[in-house]
Amino acid sequence: MLRREFLKFSAMLGSAGLMPTLLGGCTAPPLPGTGKVTTSTTVCNICFWQCAATLYTENGKPWKITGNPGDPHCNGRLCTRGTGGIASYSDPDRLRQPLIRVEQDGKQFFKPVSWDQAFDTIATRMQTIGDRHGKDRIALFSHGGGGKHFQRLLQAFGSHAYAHPSFAQCRGPRETAFGLTYGEGVGSPDRTDMANSRCIVLIGSHIGENLHNSQVQTLTQALEKGATLITVDPRFSVPASKSKHWLPIKPGTDIALLLAWINVIINEDLYDKEYVARYCSGFEQLTAHVQPYNPEWAYLETGLETEQIRTTARTMAQAAPATLIHPGRHVTWYGDDTQRCRAIAILNALLGSWGRPGGFYKQEKVDLPTFPAPKPPGPGEDWMTQVQADYPLVSTGISNVMIDKSVGPDAFFKGWFVYATNLTTTIPGVQQQLEQAAQSLDLVVVIDTMPAEITGYADVVLPECTYLERYDDLRNKAERRPTLALRRPAFTPKYDSKPAWWMAKGLAEKLELGKYFPWQDYAQVLDWQLKQVGTSLKEMEKVGVKTFSRKTPVYFDAGKPVTFNTPSGKIELYSQVLAEVGQDPLPGYIPPQRPPKGYFHLNYGRAAAHTFGRTINNPLLFELMPENCVWVHPAAAAKTGVANGEYVHLKNPQGIQSSPVRVRVTQRIRPDSIFLVHGFGHTDPRLRLAHGAGADDSGLMHNVKIDPVMGGTGMRASFVTLVKSEA
Ligand SMILES: Nc1nc2c(c(=O)[nH]1)N[C@H]1C(S)=C(S)[C@@H](COP(=O)(O)OP(=O)(O)OC[C@H]3O[C@@H](n4cnc5c(=O)[nH]c(N)nc54)[C@H](O)[C@@H]3O)O[C@H]1N2
Ligand SMILES: Nc1nc2c(c(=O)[nH]1)N[C@H]1C(S)=C(S)[C@@H](COP(=O)(O)OP(=O)(O)OC[C@H]3O[C@@H](n4cnc5c(=O)[nH]c(N)nc54)[C@H](O)[C@@H]3O)O[C@H]1N2
Ligand code: SF4
Ligand SMILES: [Mo]
Numbered sequence: 001m002l003r004r005e006f007l008k009f010s011a012m013l014g015s016a017g018l019m020p021t022l023l024g025g026c027t028a029p030p031l032p033g034t035g036k037v038t039t040s041t042t043v044c045n046i047c048f049w050q051c052a053a054t055l056y057t058e059n060g061k062p063w064k065i066t067g068n069p070g071d072p073h074c075n076g077r078l079c080t081r082g083t084g085g086i087a088s089y090s091d092p093d094r095l096r097q098p099l100i101r102v103e104q105d106g107k108q109f110f111k112p113v114s115w116d117q118a119f120d121t122i123a124t125r126m127q128t129i130g131d132r133h134g135k136d137r138i139a140l141f142s143h144g145g146g147g148k149h150f151q152r153l154l155q156a157f158g159s160h161a162y163a164h165p166s167f168a169q170c171r172g173p174r175e176t177a178f179g180l181t182y183g184e185g186v187g188s189p190d191r192t193d194m195a196n197s198r199c200i201v202l203i204g205s206h207i208g209e210n211l212h213n214s215q216v217q218t219l220t221q222a223l224e225k226g227a228t229l230i231t232v233d234p235r236f237s238v239p240a241s242k243s244k245h246w247l248p249i250k251p252g253t254d255i256a257l258l259l260a261w262i263n264v265i266i267n268e269d270l271y272d273k274e275y276v277a278r279y280c281s282g283f284e285q286l287t288a289h290v291q292p293y294n295p296e297w298a299y300l301e302t303g304l305e306t307e308q309i310r311t312t313a314r315t316m317a318q319a320a321p322a323t324l325i326h327p328g329r330h331v332t333w334y335g336d337d338t339q340r341c342r343a344i345a346i347l348n349a350l351l352g353s354w355g356r357p358g359g360f361y362k363q364e365k366v367d368l369p370t371f372p373a374p375k376p377p378g379p380g381e382d383w384m385t386q387v388q389a390d391y392p393l394v395s396t397g398i399s400n401v402m403i404d405k406s407v408g409p410d411a412f413f414k415g416w417f418v419y420a421t422n423l424t425t426t427i428p429g430v431q432q433q434l435e436q437a438a439q440s441l442d443l444v445v446v447i448d449t450m451p452a453e454i455t456g457y458a459d460v461v462l463p464e465c466t467y468l469e470r471y472d473d474l475r476n477k478a479e480r481r482p483t484l485a486l487r488r489p490a491f492t493p494k495y496d497s498k499p500a501w502w503m504a505k506g507l508a509e510k511l512e513l514g515k516y517f518p519w520q521d522y523a524q525v526l527d528w529q530l531k532q533v534g535t536s537l538k539e540m541e542k543v544g545v546k547t548f549s550r551k552t553p554v555y556f557d558a559g560k561p562v563t564f565n566t567p568s569g570k571i572e573l574y575s576q577v578l579a580e581v582g583q584d585p586l587p588g589y590i591p592p593q594r595p596p597k598g599y600f601h602l603n604y605g606r607a608a609a610h611t612f613g614r615t616i617n618n619p620l621l622f623e624l625m626p627e628n629c630v631w632v633h634p635a636a637a638a639k640t641g642v643a644n645g646e647y648v649h650l651k652n653p654q655g656i657q658s659s660p661v662r663v664r665v666t667q668r669i670r671p672d673s674i675f676l677v678h679g680f681g682h683t684d685p686r687l688r689l690a691h692g693a694g695a696d697d698s699g700l701m702h703n704v705k706i707d708p709v710m711g712g713t714g715m716r717a718s719f720v721t722l723v724k725s726e727a
Helices: 080-084 115-133 147-157 165-182 213-224 254-267 273-279 283-290 295-302 306-319 337-350 383-387 399-404 431-440 453-457 500-510 522-532 537-543 576-580 619-624 634-640
Strands: 037-043 052-058 061-067 099-104 107-112 138-142 199-203 228-232 245-247 323-325 415-419 443-448 460-463 483-485 545-547 600-605 629-632 647-651 661-665 673-677 719-724
Touching: 037 537, 061 080, 080 619, 099 115, 115 415, 115 443, 115 460, 115 500, 138 147, 138 399, 147 415, 147 500, 165 337, 165 399, 199 306, 213 228, 228 306, 245 306, 254 283, 254 295, 254 306, 254 337, 273 337, 295 306, 306 323, 323 337, 399 431, 431 453, 443 453, 522 537, 537 545, 629 634, 634 661
Parallel strands: 138 415, 199 228, 199 323, 228 245, 415 443, 443 460, 600 673, 629 661
Antiparallel strands: 037 052, 052 061, 099 107, 099 460, 483 545, 600 719, 629 673, 647 661, 647 719
16 A cells, blocks of 8 residues: 555646637637527526526637526626636636556656456455454545435445534534424525515525525515524625624624623513414523623623613514524534534524514425436444434534544545545534544545545546536526526537546446446436436426426414424423533533734625636636635734735744735724635645645634534634734
8 A cells, every 4th residue: 555645746638738828819709699509498507595596608619608697596697706617617727537546666646547447446445444443444525416426436445524614613513403493404505585574684695705696686675675694793895784683793702792692581571472372482591591691791701782782682573573593504613513503593493583574484395206226235333323423413424523533543534535625624623633544544436526635646547528418417496486507518528528428327336236336327316317207308408497387385474383303302401402412501601712912803705706726727716816815903914014916924833824815904804813714825736826825814823713513613713913024
């Protein structure tokens, strides 16, 4: 087994393509749309919102991509990133052929190989892992629909361990907290009924910078109808600028604010008495619990004026039940995240918003049969009890725990499949563990479209074609109106790239597991499924989206009893389940650590032009935003002696330093914090646009706070100082 060196300097065959240029040449190009135009339906894959779209080609070349007006999920509009998605197809830095790690004269490098050779290498190593350690020792990390095919492959082989970073690095605390309170999670897309809300409270959700399409649209609709917006954010975010009340909270003290709001709403008798009496349990314990947490107490923790806390609580109650305390999305902040999300769930219950117009609605999806195929056998042993027994309430993989269990000679996991997730920057502060895991794992397979940093740890890199060159599963998301949407190839795959379904099937055949993949082409699966629900691939290729009728009401049926999927059948304000596993049954408050002298809270978030790190190298989106900058308050800039426009490094208390990043001096951030857009600071030179552009937040995170309830990685407790760049 090779001791894996991190490979980032290896020359890629054929990667010397031309840099994108805006000017086609010397002669004026013909006007767009005057050539031979064809269209093709697709579903955007630049983020996970999955808006249905139409791709236009002109003379066989990509022209533009627009929203599908028949899609109630996006109302015919794409966001900035979706519109730029077309350039992911033409990005000259794409992975072009399968690669395997080889060593020659003591040097490791990637060698381009045929698909057959790549599959042979993987299959042989999988068999060896199976023989030596057991067939259950391969983990799958995946963030994207195609991961499903590798999940099926690994299950057929005998490995069931699977994690998606959208749990422990994203919305896991929220799903866990709402699950404990209401018996079901918020889901994705989030079941927020914002278009009908009269009051919306955003706690750190920076919708408008966070461009989840219909979230932005429904928030805008509510504002147009006069809804009151209350934004809690240490930074003057885009939604803060649209708000009646901006609460510039001290970072990490949100639970104090939430407890004070609950205190006011209960003590001033502002809660929905009928709703609470009918649906909730644990109100008495909650009332007793929040008594010490009045606005005067919260003022000392949060820095927010007591009158502002009282006024906003009353505003929420006046608009109830059409008041939405937004549950947030990326909620892994300070490690007390499940408890903070519980406080949000409880506050919504007191206002009676769950199941009511303007609060949370009930989602429904299409009842779509699965293609007839043998079901992979179930696991012999439950891997979760072996790998993540510390988190008994969690029923999905915790990626950071799985990485922990991959380090060292006695580690549980011996192999990894990594599909569409750049673990190096997705899991905070993971660098050292990745280095160690790279020494002890017997197989690392990375499936990506781009030479992302994670490919540097791979034994085998498999190039996937982009979403514009493949069929994927039908979009069938639970939502207000059930719909199906089709992604189909508009182009044949460039270079020697292939879709995930094709790779999984090919590998299965090598492993003599081909019977689990009885389709010749994925179009066959989609057509079969579509025919079961009264349509066909042919029809869907024309329309792109089809809407179905609902079977259940969108809100609670007035007057009818509701049974919640909790042990008591009620909305559990007090959680007996949490008490039984030794966690706080009602949310408590622990003050966060403050930055040491000279340091700032490391705050981060989104920007309209990019999705995490995956779009930075996209030529169109790079042009819109080629680097991030670090937001610094004028007082902090004066103190540290940095000026607007100057390049600095960010340095954490462990001495880890970022690449240079430009200073933006602005009043929109608190003096105790700095802010950075996540996703920049790529280190792989094969990403020729993104390499070295801006700074990465993940590598600076030295103080990751693990959530004791669900194992998530709290990412907001780290500190940095500013170091002037040498000229
Ligand atoms: N520091 C820090 N860490 C974070 C966050 C943060 O804000 N700051 N946010 C967290 C959140 S909320 C989330 S959801 C996660 C997101 O985490 P990830 O989804 O891992 O995000 P990316 O870094 O964009 O990595 C995506 C990878 O998928 C590849 N890819 C894109 N399209 C395709 C495709 O069609 N097929 C294949 N095979 N590969 C493809 C890209 O090239 C890229 O390498 O990160 C979490 N981690
Ligand atoms: N353009 C774009 N849109 C995206 C994405 C993308 O990559 N690009 N990613 C999507 C994904 S997967 C996710 S999960 C969402 C994430 O987006 P959201 O869930 O909306 O937001 P977060 O990333 O949690 O939070 C960022 C905000 O929290 C504020 N904040 C920081 N510390 C605190 C604090 O202690 N208290 C409070 N109240 N606020 C604080 C920051 O100032 C910032 O405004 O965005 C989605 N939408
Ligand atoms: S929100 Fe934007 S990037 Fe995400 S799927 Fe929709 S159009 Fe694409
Ligand atoms: Mo996320």
